[in-house]
Amino acid sequence: MTGNFTEISENPFVVKMDEVRELSYDSFHDKIKEMLDGGSVHCVAYYGIEDSKGIRLICSVADDIRHNICTLSTLVPKEPGIVKSLTTACPPLHIYEREINENFGIVFDDHPWLKPVRYPHDRKNKLAVMDNYPFYGIESEELHEVGVGPVHAGVIEPGHFRFICNGEKVLHLEIQLGYQHRGVEKLLAESSNSLKRAVICENIAGDSAVAHSIAHAQLIESLGGIETMPDLWIERCIGLELERIAVHIGDTAALCGDVAYQLGQVVCEALRTEIINTTQFWCGNRFGKGLVRPGGTNYSLSKETADKIITVTDIVGKRFAEITDRIYSLPSVLARFEDIGQVTSEQALTIGAVGMAARTCGISRDIRNSHPFQYYRQYDVSPVVLDSGDVLARGMLRVREVEQSVRIIRDLTDRWFKEKKYGRKPVYDYKLKPGSFSLSMVEGWRGEICHSAVTDENGSIVHYKVKDPSFHNWMALALAVRNQEISDFPVCNKSFNLSYCGHDL
Amino acid sequence: MLKEIKILKHHGKQYVKNLRNQPVSGLFRGRPEISDNLTGHEIENLFSLCPSGAIGSSDGSIDMGKCVFCRECSFLLPDKIKFTSDFRIAVNRREDLVIKPGVSSPVRIDESGIRKEIRKIYRKSLKLRQVSAGGDNSCEMELNATGNVNFDFGRYGVEFVASPRHADGIVITGPVTENMAKALQLTYEAVPEPKIIILAGTDAISGGMFSNSEAVSRKFIEEHHIDLFVPGNPAHPLTFINGVMDLLGIR
CATH class of the missing domain: 3.30.460.80 (NADH:ubiquinone oxidoreductase Nqo5 subunit)
Incomplete structure (x- = not known):
């Protein structure tokens, strides 16, 4: 070969x-x-x-x-x-x-x-516009179509869903995206200001700000030959796991909200607040914006912050275990989650699902394990894998991953205390290797994020490519709702919680 | 049942009692304060450093409508620029978002500029429709958080509703992408008169990091009267809540 x-x-x-x-x-x-x-x-x-x-x-x-x-x-x-x-x-x-x-x-x-x-602004065919998207159609007097969006009932991002239904049953769902397209890749390639690039990357998808920032930072470090130290690797991993915990808990709240289990919703909302406020305590932003920069960080972990992170994640972990134990034993909740929105392992492989969408279908796909980055090179993470592929599996995966992330944070913090502290500051004045191709991957909470760049003979970035896990996983949602009641769409959607802006960039 | 009582006991009381004076962590990046003895050379450096063009090239002022609150300017000149934890920074006049060097007084809403009908009609109930037009989902999550168990903005009758036809106004997040421009216009038109427009987050106010992108269309923002600007990246729930309270005249 x-x-x-x-x-x-x-x-x-x-x-x-x-x-x-x-x-x-x-x-x-x-x-x-x-x-x-x-x-x-x-x-x-x-x-x-x-x-x-x-x-x-x-x-x-x-x-x-x-x-x-x-x-x-x-x-x-x-x-x-x-x-x-x-x-x-x-x-x-x-x-x-x-x-x-x-x-x-x-x-x-x-x-x-x-x-x-996604109808990017620099697309080849300018005659193709949002309004004339070629939807799949079925000619039949028995069937009807339901269109939802781009503006949704909740406070979420825009996207258009077109269902073809037989009565209450969904035969086909087509998802039209592109509304969120901001031209991120072009801005990243055109920008000569390195801080600007880092800030754009943390605004690619707000719920994965840390993950996208790490992907960008390590790409630049490898292209620029910038050396980083173990204390920084650990801090980045802690930031990434905090992000994972916060989103998983927030999504559990949303799932409870959709099936009208209010106690589950409010308790999880409050727990998520504890986590993101801890991130804010660390770096001044609830989503970890500003925490990760190429070469170093402006917010090196302090002993006080490390202690706070351990205390908060420990308490939140316990209370999340307590509430999810209740949520996932209630017949009224289980009836809405079990065997709903199923994606088979074969389907997931066919569409190339990544991250948690893959791991809930029995596919052990986790970049932290298969292509370890930052401190995961020294710290083994065994992927949490469930195989029923339904809403329940995606809910339970969150429970298990929060438990795992709390443990990872505790272990990593222990190691951080023992590591020598270099406390390096960000590096914005770098020279990138000319005529090179570079690729970097990070396992964010949704799945693998991939940043890739190509430089010209002067070392300027001429092409920058970002791939969010949602790029693959939207198809999983479309498959999940087939043959389901249309009323189950909201729980299916929330169970994946895919990114619109990450897809549309 | 017993398990649920136990959960409730552990949950305790989570709501923020006083939305005006809730302390936030000291590192929170809110209203900046700039020293009035910046040298020309320093202003030049700040201007070229700022990733979003928020720093005025002539005087070193910071435009919170463009600022992404990355705090890099403060790391460059820690003695001359600091970001305070003052989250009450929403205003109704765009120019009030510009913080001049030497100014350390809080920013406040311009009472005289508020349209008469706003306080008369919406003082006790304001229903809003949110439109995300290229937002990165952090602003959307923070707006969701305004109604959660912690902030509970619903206590003042301010809530997000599912349909523009049920709404008194729209809250826009994101720089307004070309692909979303038409949907934004249609949503706005579907809101019955009189109606208000709130911009939440730096992206919405100025385009933020995306202001120069060809994929962004600022036409809607330029053509309409904006009733409230809520800065931040993303706008903190307390910034949004306090801004709307100021607009409605809730003490």
Whole structure:
């Protein structure tokens, strides 16, 4: 297998662009098809970069068992720009091919449906607009369609859901996104101000501010050859686990709210407040914005903060265990969660689900374990895996992961006390390696976040790619509600809690 | 039942009694204070450092409507710029968000600029429809939090409702993306008159980090009268709550 691609076992990593093997499209196609054969391998990045010769496609495939990442590339000339699709052989690539088609106009010949992904402002076909999205339709007098959004009943982000129903039963759900598109990737590539890039990254998705910031910081550190120290690695991991705890508890509150179990809702809301206020105590922002910067941090952990984090997470962990024990033993709650919104393991593999959507379908996919970053290199995390794939599994996964994260925080804080404190400050004045390709992955609470950048011969970033786990997982929600009552949509939706802005960027 | 009583006992009383004077942690980044002896060189440095263009190039003032509260300017000049924990920073006049060097007095709403009907009609009940137009979900979560068990803004009759037709106004978050511009316009039109507009978060007030993006369209904001600007990244629930209380004249 060697010789055809660049194989690396680091996360993040950086390679010279000319070391990334360039294959003819046919060999590229066959190689990826061969690599993606098997459940423990998945594609983490596949995107195009435009240059004078055509569109260069770069694809990175991660192997969960061999713990490596293989990268290969190909060049597709702009004319005629038609190549054969990989989607039929490797369905998880459907969304990447749609994205490449939308951005550059490359046609993947036998792709089942090259629908728009997010209507970016720099899309190839300007005639495609939000209003003429090609919805799937079924002609029948028996069926009706229900449209929801983009503005939803709750205080949440916009997206349009189109259900095709037979009576109360959902036959098909199509999710149209793109309303949140802010041009993040273009701003990141165009910006020469390094602080600006870091701040944009923490605003990609507010509920994953820490995760996206770590992904960006370690990408820059690897591209810039900036050395970081163990005390910082631990602090970043603590920040990431606090974020995971806060969101999981908040989502449990939302799930309770949807099934009218008010005690569960208010108790979890209050517990989430305790956690995010602790993050604020640490860095002045309830979402951890400002905590993570390339090279170091302005908010090194102090003994006082470390003690507070341990105390709060310990109490919150216990009280969350107490309330969830009650929530998940109530027949009225279980009746709404059990066997509802099921995604099978086969479906999850087919669509390339990542993170908690995958782990609730029996797939052990966790970057902290398979491609460890920051302090997880020295600290083993065994993924929590459940296999029923229903709303209950996604609820219970949150319970188990909060329990695990509380334990991780306690262990990591213990180690932090023993580590030498370098307390390094952020580095904004850096020079990036020229002509390089770099990729960085982080397991946020939703799943794997992947940032990738390409630099030119002067070391300026010419292309920056961000992939949020929602990019894959929205399809899981669409599949989950099939053959369900339409009234179960809210609990299905909340159980995933996917990101609109992370998808639309 | 016994288990639930035990849970309730552990839960205790969570609500914030006085929404005006709730202490927040000392590191909270609220209203900035800038020393009045900034040198020209320092202003230049601050101007080039600021990621969102919030620092005035001539005098070193900070525009809270553009500021993302990253506090980097204060790390650069810790003796001359500090961010206080004053969260009461929402105003109804855009220019009042600009903090000049040497000014340490709190920012307050301009009573004379409030439309007459607002206090007359909404003093005891204000129902709002939220529209996220490119918000990163942190502002949305903070707005949700205003109604939660801790902040319980519902105690003053201020709540978020499901339909614009049930609402007295809209709260916009996010820089207003091109793709969301039409939906925002339609939502606003669906709200019955008289209606108010509140901008929550730096992104909504100025576009924030996305103000230069081609994917953003500020037309709606420029064409409408804004009744309240609530700065922050995201706007803290207490900033929003105090701003609305000031607007409605609730003490």
